[in-house]
Amino acid sequence: MLISLLIFMVILSILIVIHELGHFILAKRVGVRVEVFSLGFGPKLFGLKHKDTEYTLRLFPLGGYVKLAGDTWAEYQGKPWEYLAQSPKQRAKILVAGSGFNYLLGFVCLWLVFYLGFPMLTPRVGELLKDMPAQSAGIKTGDKILAINNEKIFYWDDLQKIIQAKGGETVALSVLRGNENIKIDVPVQKKEITTVWGEKQSIGLIGITPAGDMIKVRHGFINSLFLSAQKTIEMTYITLKGIVWLILRKLSLKESVTGPVGIFFLAKGAIKMGISAILHVMAVLSLSLSIFNILPLPILDGGHIVLLAIEKIKGRDFIKKFDEIWSRVGLTFIILVGILVFYNDLVRFGVLDKIGKWFVK
Numbered sequence: 001m002l003i004s005l006l007i008f009m010v011i012l013s014i015l016i017v018i019h020e021l022g023h024f025i026l027a028k029r030v031g032v033r034v035e036v037f038s039l040g041f042g043p044k045l046f047g048l049k050h051k052d053t054e055y056t057l058r059l060f061p062l063g064g065y066v067k068l069a070g071d072t073w074a075e076y077q078g079k080p081w082e083y084l085a086q087s088p089k090q091r092a093k094i095l096v097a098g099s100g101f102n103y104l105l106g107f108v109c110l111w112l113v114f115y116l117g118f119p120m121l122t123p124r125v126g127e128l129l130k131d132m133p134a135q136s137a138g139i140k141t142g143d144k145i146l147a148i149n150n151e152k153i154f155y156w157d158d159l160q161k162i163i164q165a166k167g168g169e170t171v172a173l174s175v176l177r178g179n180e181n182i183k184i185d186v187p188v189q190k191k192e193i194t195t196v197w198g199e200k201q202s203i204g205l206i207g208i209t210p211a212g213d214m215i216k217v218r219h220g221f222i223n224s225l226f227l228s229a230q231k232t233i234e235m236t237y238i239t240l241k242g243i244v245w246l247i248l249r250k251l252s253l254k255e256s257v258t259g260p261v262g263i264f265f266l267a268k269g270a271i272k273m274g275i276s277a278i279l280h281v282m283a284v285l286s287l288s289l290s291i292f293n294i295l296p297l298p299i300l301d302g303g304h305i306v307l308l309a310i311e312k313i314k315g316r317d318f319i320k321k322f323d324e325i326w327s328r329v330g331l332t333f334i335i336l337v338g339i340l341v342f343y344n345d346l347v348r349f350g351v352l353d354k355i356g357k358w359f360v361k
Helices: 002-029 088-116 133-137 155-164 221-247 260-273 277-292 303-313 316-350 351-360
Strands: 036-050 053-068 120-121 127-128 144-148 170-177 180-189 191-196 200-205 207-211 214-217
Touching: 002 036, 002 088, 002 200, 088 120, 088 133, 088 277, 088 303, 120 155, 120 277, 127 133, 133 200, 144 155, 155 200, 180 277, 221 277, 260 277, 303 316
Parallel strands: none
Antiparallel strands: 036 053, 120 214, 127 207, 144 170, 170 180, 191 200
């Protein structure tokens, strides 16, 4: 448990530090002084001053932050190196950089997953479900499915995708049984399911489960880059779709959003599966953080970008009055959502039940 907790903290720290590094680098590029770049929060353990920036290590190693010169109206003195002295366009670049670096980290993590290798289930049959087409057609436990309708099968995922698309049809399976190659025709049963998006969908089933045999799949350097780009785009689409469906109330916040507790359990499961699984979790979290943080909500970077757009139209005097209200509303909103998500995680992962039993004892 302790090792899992430490790795979980390292993962979150990397995500947040990379985010702040984006702000740091772009601030420097546009001429804004960075007063503090901190690893962690709380009391300072160690500090090193280089030029205008103090680099600090703090007691609680969970994330970090950067402090820009003149980044609040109370501190702003009109100096050319201050954050608020920059044009709205320059400040927007600094804000976007945090999410941009998280997005890049997600891409790099996925590239490493494909390049280092990841486990995939083989198309070997484990259990046969009773009164389903595969059992009736003569498929046996231990059979390895080599092809469907002469299309070669290498992994269980391939088999699933093809079968699910063939509902109501009969497919010709090429099966390896011992040392013998045999052909078996199997009718594919149609079944209507409800997807995670709440949509009704018809899929094909033949009634088999995987045996659990795993093989490690690795790709070359260049191919891994293309696969990572493809997966990054796919994850971006899914995340944006999820956000839209949450807004339209087609998805439940309770069932579709997780917080620190949920992330901990995800990380704990990934640790048991090795470095590729950990990198995959990091990629998902980094991409999600990137997209969420750029949403036009108060207190998030996206919300500040909205303020910059208003400043461009209405002028700086209007923003000075509006900025504090905007931040207070945003902070209240984020805290309330955070409490809801945290409580939901405690219920979903049985933490409250365990606490209750501990008190009963």
